[in-house]
Amino acid sequence: MFFDKYIVPVLIILAVAALFAFLLAFLGEKLKVEKDPIIDQIRENLCGANCGGCGYAGCDGFAQALYEGKADINKCNPTSVENKQKIAQLLGKVVEIDEPTVAVVHCNGVNSKIKANYVGYKDCKAAASVGGGRACSTACLGYGSCKSVCTQDAISIVNGVSVIDKTKCGSCGSCINECPYALIGRVPKSAKVYVACSNKCKGKEVIAACQNGCIACGLCEKNCPSGAITLKGNLAQIDYAKCNGCMVCVSKCPKKCIKEL
Amino acid sequence: MGEIFSIIIAAILTDNVVLNQSIGICPFLGVSKKTSSAVGMGLAVTFVIAISSVVCWMLYEFVxxxxxxxYLQTIIFILIIACLVQILDIVLKKFAPTLYNSLGIYLALITTNCAVLGTANAVITxxxxxxxxxxxxxxxGLGFMMALVLMAGIRERQERTIIAKPFRGFAIALVTAGIMALAFMGLAGMFA
Known part of the structure; x- marks a missing residue:
């Protein structure tokens, strides 16, 4: 009785599972589709973050597309430059490899004044759809929509503002698309400074909204020894090709919105 | 012969898997943006349902x-369906690469499609x-494909129309699915 009731069902399930396991193993070996070993080598050289930043379904899809010549190696940000060169060699191509980038949040955030008390869902998009509650119309809301999509665990919310850990960031771009105010952008990995503000309003309005907003005073532009900073749309912009990392702009900015990265 | 005919009509129209039985809704909303991918998904589902219901039936009847x-029905059927999809994946990749590429990612997605398990269960009941x-x-499977292609056709036309802002995207898709289900309820009187 015991045997019939308890052991037989278990044996049946095990038997069916084992049958299918053998069948799968057998078929998998027997009907193996020949694949060019180069694809596997390309795959090994990719970083394996599976972030999807390249637009393909994971690193396997990207390796296949690279092999077929459909994809550009520079679409992958997390893979190191040496590995990209190895892949270019495997493909027998001369590829100009761009400098790797990291994502930064262009906002100081904490010092933006509060306009209204938002009590809804703790989600940036939901908050942004009703105005966000900050006086600045491009303030980081700190509800962590970017944090929730980050596959590398690189984003943390510090004092109500997202901060990206550049050692962990693979620059896949998920957070860039997630931020309702488009505050996140990419800068080269070697960048020394960044503009921590995205407000394109005139100086007076910015002062009314935030203590740390860029008021487009132009001091950074005037003082930059290498001419890397220009004002564009009431906002300082850094040309990283010219920037030598002297930090003059960081000390000159009256609003402390050019920051060390 | 008459019974076979009524089974076919019932399965496609009066007892449509998506619009009447309300199972397999996930791909119905997820893969119905383009007619071409709707046809691919529909073919893959038809293929898997036809084979898996036969295999499940045999295992039920003979074991x-x-x-x-x-009472082991559900758990064994899940096991069979998951393995069967995997076997199909391997076999198709080898012998019919064109079909495999056109089915693409949908084949793997069917593993957890409840329409497949629902059909296997319905056959036993x-x-x-x-x-x-x-x-x-x-x-x-054909009924599923029909519903999917109809939905994709409607959604393709919706892309080009002006829709009130709160209804855009999934909201209008759900409303459309509801109206389609209502329309299919009208067919239920065919055998009455």
């Missing part, structure tokens, strides 16, 4: 029922024989 362990099981499975 579970004689041993009086019918209805007490069909092997031939009826195969016909019912294929017809359910």
């Amino acid at each position: 579970l029922a004689p041993l009086a362990i019918e 209805n007490g069909y024989n092997l031939l009826y099981t195969f016909i019912y499975g294929t017809s359910i």
Whole structure:
């Protein structure tokens, strides 16, 4: 009785599972589709973050597309430059490899004044759809929509503002698309400074909204020894090709919105 | 012959898997943006439902029922369907690469499609024989494909129309699905 009731069902399930396991193993070996070993080598050289930043379904899809010549190696940000060169060699191509980038949040955030008390869902998009509650119309809301999509665990919310850990960031771009105010952008990995503000309003309005907003005073532009900073749309912009990392702009900015990265 | 005909009509129209039975909704909303991918998904589902319902029927009739362990039905069917999809994946990749590429990612997604498990269960509850099981499975798949292609056609046209802002995207898709289900309810009177 015991045997019939308890052991037989278990044996049946095990038997069916084992049958299918053998069948799968057998078929998998027997009907193996020949694949060019180069694809596997390309795959090994990719970083394996599976972030999807390249637009393909994971690193396997990207390796296949690279092999077929459909994809550009520079679409992958997390893979190191040496590995990209190895892949270019495997493909027998001369590829100009761009400098790797990291994502930064262009906002100081904490010092933006509060306009209204938002009590809804703790989600940036939901908050942004009703105005966000900050006086600045491009303030980081700190509800962590970017944090929730980050596959590398690189984003943390510090004092109500997202901060990206550049050692962990693979620059896949998920957070860039997630931020309702488009505050996140990419800068080269070697960048020394960044503009921590995205407000394109005139100086007076910015002062009314935030203590740390860029008021487009132009001091950074005037003082930059290498001419890397220009004002564009009431906002300082850094040309990283010219920037030598002297930090003059960081000390000159009256609003402390050019920051060390 | 008459019974076979009524099984086919019932499975496709009056007892449509998506619009009447409300199972397999996930791909119905997820893969109905383009007609071409709707056809691919529909073909893949038809293929898997037809084969899996036959295999499940055989296992039920020849193993579970004689041993009086019918309560294992659900768990064994899930096991069979998952393995079967994987086997199909391997076989198609080798012997029909064109079909494999056109089915693409949908084949793997079917593993967890509840329409497949629902059909395997329905076949047992209805007490069909092997031939009826195969016909019912294929017809359910075709009914699924029809619903999916109709939905994709409607959604493609919706893309080009002006829709009030709160209704855009999934909201209007759900409303459309609801109206389609209402329309299909009208067909239920065919056998009454």
